[in-house]
Amino acid sequence: MGKFEKGQWVRRVSGTSLTTSAGRHGKGFVGQIEDIVIQTYGADLVFTNGHRGIAQCYESWHPKVGDRVRFTDTTPSHWFFGPTKDQKEGFVSAVGDGPKSYIVEMGEDTGYVDIEHIEPSTDVTESKAAEAATLLLDVGKTYLTRAGSPVTIVQAYDGDSYDFVGEIDGVVGNKVYKKDGKHGSKYIGNVPDYDLIAELPAPATFTIEAGKFYKTRDGRKVGPAEDNHDDEYAWVVNGLSYDKDGLWLTGSQDPDDLIAEWVDEPAAQAAKASNDNAEPAKPKFKVGDRVRALVSWGEIEQGKIYTVPYLDEDGEVWFTPNGDGGWSDYLTDNELELVTSTPAIVALIEDGTAKPATRPKVHADQASATTEAERLALAYPGQQFGVFILADSKVADLVNVPTAVLRAA
Numbered sequence: 001m002g003k004f005e006k007g008q009w010v011r012r013v014s015g016t017s018l019t020t021s022a023g024r025h026g027k028g029f030v031g032q033i034e035d036i037v038i039q040t041y042g043a044d045l046v047f048t049n050g051h052r053g054i055a056q057c058y059e060s061w062h063p064k065v066g067d068r069v070r071f072t073d074t075t076p077s078h079w080f081f082g083p084t085k086d087q088k089e090g091f092v093s094a095v096g097d098g099p100k101s102y103i104v105e106m107g108e109d110t111g112y113v114d115i116e117h118i119e120p121s122t123d124v125t126e127s128k129a130a131e132a133a134t135l136l137l138d139v140g141k142t143y144l145t146r147a148g149s150p151v152t153i154v155q156a157y158d159g160d161s162y163d164f165v166g167e168i169d170g171v172v173g174n175k176v177y178k179k180d181g182k183h184g185s186k187y188i189g190n191v192p193d194y195d196l197i198a199e200l201p202a203p204a205t206f207t208i209e210a211g212k213f214y215k216t217r218d219g220r221k222v223g224p225a226e227d228n229h230d231d232e233y234a235w236v237v238n239g240l241s242y243d244k245d246g247l248w249l250t251g252s253q254d255p256d257d258l259i260a261e262w263v264d265e266p267a268a269q270a271a272k273a274s275n276d277n278a279e280p281a282k283p284k285f286k287v288g289d290r291v292r293a294l295v296s297w298g299e300i301e302q303g304k305i306y307t308v309p310y311l312d313e314d315g316e317v318w319f320t321p322n323g324d325g326g327w328s329d330y331l332t333d334n335e336l337e338l339v340t341s342t343p344a345i346v347a348l349i350e351d352g353t354a355k356p357a358t359r360p361k362v363h364a365d366q367a368s369a370t371t372e373a374e375r376l377a378l379a380y381p382g383q384q385f386g387v388f389i390l391a392d393s394k395v396a397d398l399v400n401v402p403t404a405v406l407r408a409a
Helices: 127-132 366-379
Strands: 007-013 030-039 041-045 052-054 059-062 069-072 091-095 102-105 109-113 117-118 142-145 150-156 162-169 170-179 196-199 214-216 235-237 240-242 256-260 289-292 305-307 336-338 343-350 353-355 383-389
Touching: 343 366, 366 383
Parallel strands: none
Antiparallel strands: 007 030, 007 059, 030 041, 041 052, 069 091, 069 117, 091 102, 102 109, 142 150, 142 196, 150 162, 162 170, 214 256, 235 240, 289 305, 289 336, 343 353, 343 383
16 A cells, blocks of 8 residues: 555645545644545545545654644644643653543643644744745656646746746646746736645556456546557557557546556455344443543543443443432443453561451452552551462362262172
């Protein structure tokens, strides 16, 4: 798949995205890749929120502890920090799993955020004009406009104000450019969306062969290819004639153009036969389980351990620390984790021998038992208190074994 993979988080580093029904986005956008669409000029990234952009304009985004970050426009407006609040940036102090897994320190304040809420912090202010100023155009190369369209520089321009002529959407001459990529129209002057901001890699080349299948510009599988015995249109695929480069209409782009050899996706594993009488999926937790809250909500505190008191009909967990079971005490499965630590007890140690109480208190885990041992040691100086965990247990059953007994025949 190349530089990026499906499911990966990336950040836009230049230009403005392609326009979709979800809108457009600019530099600093953070999104998760849902799909990668191969084009002749490279690849388009399709994001889980419906946005789309050309892969060349993004970089992988993996915040780590110590990174200085600032909050993005996706930060909810009711949070006390964000791009429009006094608290605009901070340092990543911890990275965990699950929701709100990035902890950002802002002086004495702390924020819990997801990856899309943060981007690298920088003190450099860049203008849109500066983005294009790093280019040096050349005839025959293809570049990306700020609006996301590919433009090929086809010839030098002999005018006083501009240096090159570009081809966009198969039309030559209606776009002229300065050496640094700044656009200018013969009739309407500069249009910033047509400014060139990055060079695109040359399209991948492939050789058409008889009997093989190919991918069209709009993503369809066509074939097999047949020899057309013609110098200009050498191949026939599904009734359409193509030149040696896979173009259906030479010199222009068309959805039927061939852009790559078709590679079948691995066959998906066959779904199991449906059984309406099968038992429903079991809940993730059960009443009595010890769980740790991954988020704070209502009177539930992040990081605190609770015992599951109640499950609703969907298997979701409800807590009642305030005694009335209000809606604010509800957490979903992905906001909790099962605590599987081993119970422990504390016992007095005299002459190297442990002397536990007849019915000792069983602590939830070794850490809480250690805390109690420390408390007892401070309360009773000179006495030793040990922490004991249940490493293993055994049980035996009485079994009646048949025994052979002689008797008279």
